[in-house]
Each structure stands twice: as structure tokens, then as C-alpha cells.
Amino acid sequence: MNRDPQPNVSQPGQWADGTLPPNVQLGANTIITGDLAFKRFHSREPGALRIGAHGTMDGVHFDLGEAGRMIIGDYCYFTNAVLLCELEIRIGNYVVIGWNTTLADSDFHPIAPAERIADAIACSPLGKGRPRPAVAKKTIVIEDDVWIGPNATILKGVHIGSGAWIEPGSMVTRDVAPRSRVMGNPAQVIGEAS
Amino acid sequence: MSLTERRLSWDWYEGEIPDNAKIDPTAYVETTYSFRFFRSRLPAGVEYGVGASTYLGTMFDVGPDGRVKLGNYALVHGARIICDSEIVIGDHALISWNVVLMDTYRLPVNAADRRPEVKRVPASEFRIAAADVPAQPIHIKSNVWIGFESCLLPGVTIGEGSIVGARSVVTSDVPPFTIAAGNPARIVRSLTPEEMKMHAA
Numbered sequence: 001m002n003r004d005p006q007p008n009v010s011q012p013g014q015w016a017d018g019t020l021p022p023n024v025q026l027g028a029n030t031i032i033t034g035d036l037a038f039k040r041f042h043s044r045e046p047g048a049l050r051i052g053a054h055g056t057m058d059g060v061h062f063d064l065g066e067a068g069r070m071i072i073g074d075y076c077y078f079t080n081a082v083l084l085c086e087l088e089i090r091i092g093n094y095v096v097i098g099w100n101t102t103l104a105d106s107d108f109h110p111i112a113p114a115e116r117i118a119d120a121i122a123c124s125p126l127g128k129g130r131p132r133p134a135v136a137k138k139t140i141v142i143e144d145d146v147w148i149g150p151n152a153t154i155l156k157g158v159h160i161g162s163g164a165w166i167e168p169g170s171m172v173t174r175d176v177a178p179r180s181r182v183m184g185n186p187a188q189v190i191g192e193a194s
Numbered sequence: 195m196s197l198t199e200r201r202l203s204w205d206w207y208e209g210e211i212p213d214n215a216k217i218d219p220t221a222y223v224e225t226t227y228s229f230r231f232f233r234s235r236l237p238a239g240v241e242y243g244v245g246a247s248t249y250l251g252t253m254f255d256v257g258p259d260g261r262v263k264l265g266n267y268a269l270v271h272g273a274r275i276i277c278d279s280e281i282v283i284g285d286h287a288l289i290s291w292n293v294v295l296m297d298t299y300r301l302p303v304n305a306a307d308r309r310p311e312v313k314r315v316p317a318s319e320f321r322i323a324a325a326d327v328p329a330q331p332i333h334i335k336s337n338v339w340i341g342f343e344s345c346l347l348p349g350v351t352i353g354e355g356s357i358v359g360a361r362s363v364v365t366s367d368v369p370p371f372t373i374a375a376g377n378p379a380r381i382v383r384s385l386t387p388e389e390m391k392m393h394a395a
Contacts, residue, residue: 029316054316077315077323094312096301096323099253099274100292100343145305145312150274150294151345151361163305168294168345169363169377179305183363185377194304 013051024062027053027074034059034080043068043085052076052093065106073144084108087137095142098150098168105156106137143178147193165193202226214239221264222247231255231320243268243285251291257324260297265336276300279329284336290360294345298329335370344379355385355393 013026016033020026023046024038030051037057043049043064051057052074059080064070068085073093081097083089086106097103109119115133122130138157142148146160149168160166161178171185181193200210202223209226211217214237221242232239232254240254243266251272256262260277264270265285273289275281276296283289300323302308311325318324330349334340338352341360346352351367358364359375359382368374371390373382 031316031321054313056315056321058321075313075316077312077321094309096308096312099294145309147301147303147305147308149299149345150276150296151292151343165303165305167363168296168347169343169361171377181303183365183378185361185363 013053013055021048023048025050027051027055029053030055030057032057032060034061036061038062040064042066045069068105079150086135088139089142090139091142092144092146092162094145095148096146097148098152100150101148101152101154103140103154105140107135107156110135163193212239215242216240217242218244218246220244224249224252228252228254231322233258233320234260236261240264246270255322257298260329277329277332278324280331281334282331283334284338284354286337287334288339289334290340290342290344292343293340295332295334296346297332297348299327299348301325302327341375 011029013030015037016031017035021038021041025047030053037060040063044066048064049062049070051072054075056077060078061082063084065086070085070089072091075093076095078097079099082102084104089103089105110116110133119133121127122132140154141159143162145163148166151168152166152170154172158172158175160176163179164176165181166172167183170183170187172187176182179193180189181191182188183190205225207225207227209229211226212229212232216238228248234256235258239256239261241263243264245267246264248270249272252270253274254262255276257278261280262275262277263282265283267285268283268287270289272291273293273295278298281295281297301311302325311323315321315323332346333351335352335354337355340358344358344362346364350364353368353370355371356368357373362375362379363377364379371385375382
């Protein structure tokens with residue numbers, strides 16, 4: 001295997017399996033693969049998705065709602081992550097996200113049962129044009145050098161500090177301090193990431 | 195399927211069964227997509243027993259020194275198998291969808307050590323993180339049933355006949371004929387004499 005740590009920087013960022021939406025910007029040598037990468041990309045924001053250089057986005061789903069904005073730093077390596085973004089997701093540099101891990105910055109539906117009935121109707125085939133009730137959304141922030149294992153879930157409003165280590169299968173409902181190691185459902189600190 | 199036939203007539207993916215995959219003629223491989231990240235250099239990097247099967251969603255993310263063995267009638271319905279040492283799945287084992295079997299974390303836990311490895315990913319042949327971090331074999335004994343979206347962490351052994359509940363994260367060994375569940379997984383109970391009836395010891 002090629003262990004050269006100097007990637008080819010001359011190559012512009014690309015989506016291997018389609019034409020990028022106009023409001024997506026990729027840094028040099030960033031590669032997105034997968035037919036379904038932008039299947040649920042609905043953002044109308046200018047510069048809705050910006051990814052830095054040398055990124056590897058293998059089978060990642062960029063599921064951005066109409067007002068969703070997402071920024072991802074350099075040297076990020078995500079495998080089949082599902083990124084559900086109705087508001088804002090900010091991810092730093094050197095972040096690794098494992099296979100089948102989900103990030104969601106929204107609850108997608110209201111908590112109150114009566115509002116959920118209205119939402120179910122608005123979301124139905126008969127609900128075209130009906131306004132949907134307000135839904136809780138909070139920005140997710142993931143700082144530099146965070147590792148998130150496979151099958152994990154990161155919920156809305158979570159801020160993960162730099163260098164943290166999220167064990168496989170974790171359900172992260174609260175902030176994670178820098179360089180801490182968490183696991184479980186709900187995720188709890190089990191030690192330092194060192 | 196004959197051992198000389200490296201392409202599958204029913205395959206939607208234009209791949210091949212690797213030369214060092216030893217597959218019993220009675221076994222079933224749904225798609226060669228499962229070998230996209232298979233790069234074992236061992237003579238038998240993956241072995242399928244009699245009547246063993248892997249279905250869509252199964253991915254052999256196997257490093258150069260990794261070896262995966264599926265026992266007779268083992269059924270893998272879509273697992274991410276991350277293997278740098280050895281993962282052995284016993285006879286009649288049932289592995290559900292989106293299960294993760296990992297014998298290694300592939301990257302150092304310490305962020306300062308991890309960063310140079312992450313920087314290497316875009317220059318590596320497979321664009322895969324693969325640092326020299328220790329791997330500890332996973333052993334799934336015969337007759338085990340693993341529920342969907344569970345994760346087995348490095349070094350774990352699941353004893354014969356045991357059950358791992360859905361979405362469990364298994365961090366330590368599970369004894370034989372036991373039900374374990376939760377994240378992190380805990381032992382729920384042993385199988386009862388009633389449930390053990392008909393089991394040939």
C-alpha cells in the first residue's frame with residue numbers, strides 16, 4: 001500500500017458518481033463517492049455545503065434541508081455517514097466518522113401530539129403547501145481531531161471537543177469535553193482519549 | 195459456484211471474488227461488492243464453509259494480515275467486518291444487518307498520534323485509515339445469534355449458542371448459552387433448561 005503522506009493536490013475536488021449541486025464547494029483532492037450522496041440534498045442556501053481539501057467522503061449521505069448549512073474541514077474521512085442537517089453542522093479538520101453513523105441537528109417532528117398530527121398531514125401526499133409546525137433544531141459542532149466510531153448517533157445541539165473519541169454504537173445526547181472518551185446509550189465518559 | 199468462477203452471474207457489481215477467498219461450492223455470495231476493501235495477502239484471507247452465505251451490505255474491510263472465517267451454514271446478512279488479525283464466525287451463526295465486527299480500531303486513540311495517520315488516508319491506495327494499532331481477534335462461536343446494528347469490539351469472544359440483542363455494543367466476552375444486550379452490553383440471563391432442550395451437547 002502507498003504510505004506516501006503527501007497526497008496529490010493538483011486534483012480538484014469531485015463527486016465520482018454525479019454532478020455536484022451548484023451550492024457545494026470541495027477543496028483540492030477531496031473525493032465524494034456514492035450514487036445517493038446528494039439524493040436528499042435540498043438546501044437552497046448559497047455555499048450550503050463546503051468541504052476542505054483532501055477529504056474522503058465514501059458513501060456519505062448529505063441530507064440537507066432547504067435551509068441547511070454544513071461546513072467540513074480538511075483531511076476529514078467519513079465512511080457511509082448519514083448527515084441530517086436542517087440548520088447547521090460544523091465539523092473541523094482531521095475528523096473521522098465511521099460506517100453507518102448518523103448526525104441529526106433536528107428532531108424533524110414536534111414533541112406535542114397535536115402538533116405531530118398536523119405535521120403528519122403536512123408531510124403526507126395530501127399535504128402539499130401546508131405549513132409545518134416548528135421543530136427543534138440546534139447546531140452540531142465537532143472540533144478538530146475527533147474520532148467517531150461506526151453505528152454511533154450524534155443528536156442536535158451536541159458540541160464535541162477536539163481530540164475526543166466516541167466509541168462505536170454510542171448515542172451522544174450531550175456535549176463531550178475535549179480529549180475525553182465516551183461510550184454507551186446514553187453516551188457517558190469512560191476515560192481520556194490518550 | 196465453482197472455485198474457478200470469479201465473477202457471479204447474478205452480481206450487480208462488476209467485481210470479482212479475490213483469488214485468496216476460499217469459498218465452498220455450496221456457499222452463496224450475493225455480491226462481490228463485499229470485497230471492495232478486501233486486501234488480505236494471506237493464502238486464505240476469507241473462507242466460506244458449507245452452506246455459508248453473505249448478503250448485500252456485508253463488507254470485508256480486511257487488511258493485509260487479516261483473515262475471516264465463516265463456518266458451515268453461517269449466515270451474514272450485512273455486517274461491516276473490520277479485520278486486521280482474525281475474525282472467526284462459527285457454524286450456524288446468524289449475523290443480522292448493520293452489525294459491526296471489528297478486531298481493531300484502525301487508528302490511535304490519542305489525537306496527536308491519530309492526526310498523521312488521518313493525513314495519510316487521501317494518499318493511500320484504498321483511501322482507508324489503516325495504522326499499525328494492535329488488533330485482537332474476535333471469535334463468534336457456533337450457534338450464536340447477533341442482533342441488528344450491534345457492535346463487537348476488539349478481542350471479544352461470544353460463547354456457543356449465545357444471543358446478542360439488537361443494537362448492543364459488546365465490550366467483553368459473553369459466556370456460552372447466555373443472552374447479552376445493551377450499550378455497553380450486559381448479561382441479561384442464561385438460556386433456560388427448557389430452551390436448551392433438544393440441544394445436542
